Amino acid sequence: MSAIYTAIATSSGRDGRSVSNDGTLDLTLARPTELGGDGNGTNPEQLFAAGYSACFASAMQLVASRQKVDASDAAVTAEVGLNALEGGAFGLSVVLRVELPEHLHGEAGQKLVEATHQVCPYSNATKGNIPVEIVVE
Structure with missing residues (x-):
């Protein structure tokens, strides 16, 4: 597989910084209060939620154009859960909430989301x- 774009970022942990190689991303990282942190920064789960929701919304615009439907008023919210697994490991779960314009409610919207x-x-x-x-909301 040949990459058409490669993003590069370096992070120093949950309580540190995350910086992209071009400097456009430079974030303070902090544990959320639910994990015993002060919450004074973003965290990997928020970054994953932002990335997934943005990517899904962008992909939906591509698919909508292929299907010749207007989804310009659509929005995607990603809820990323950090879950405890057996043996002390951790895993993620995701709920994507897709808000579609009224004209895409029903079968057309479902087809769009499934293709996306x-x-x-x-x-x-x-x-x-x-x-x-x-x-689908």
Whole structure:
């Protein structure tokens, strides 16, 4: 597989910084209060949620144009859960909440979302690895 784009970032842990190689991303990282941190920064789960929701929304625009439907008013919210697994390990789960314009409610919207889930790189990366639930709202 040949990459058409490669993003590069370096991070120093949950309580540190994350910086992209071009400097456009430079974030303070902090544990959320639910994990005993002060919450004074972003965290990997928020970054994953932002990336997945943005990627899915972008993929939906591509699929909508292929299907010749207008999804310009659609929005995607990703809820990324950090879950305790057996043996002290951790895993992720995702709920994608897709808000579609009224003219895409029903079968047309469902078809659009299902096709988007097949195209989206995040969906393809998580397929079979973590539970992903899609809720059309």
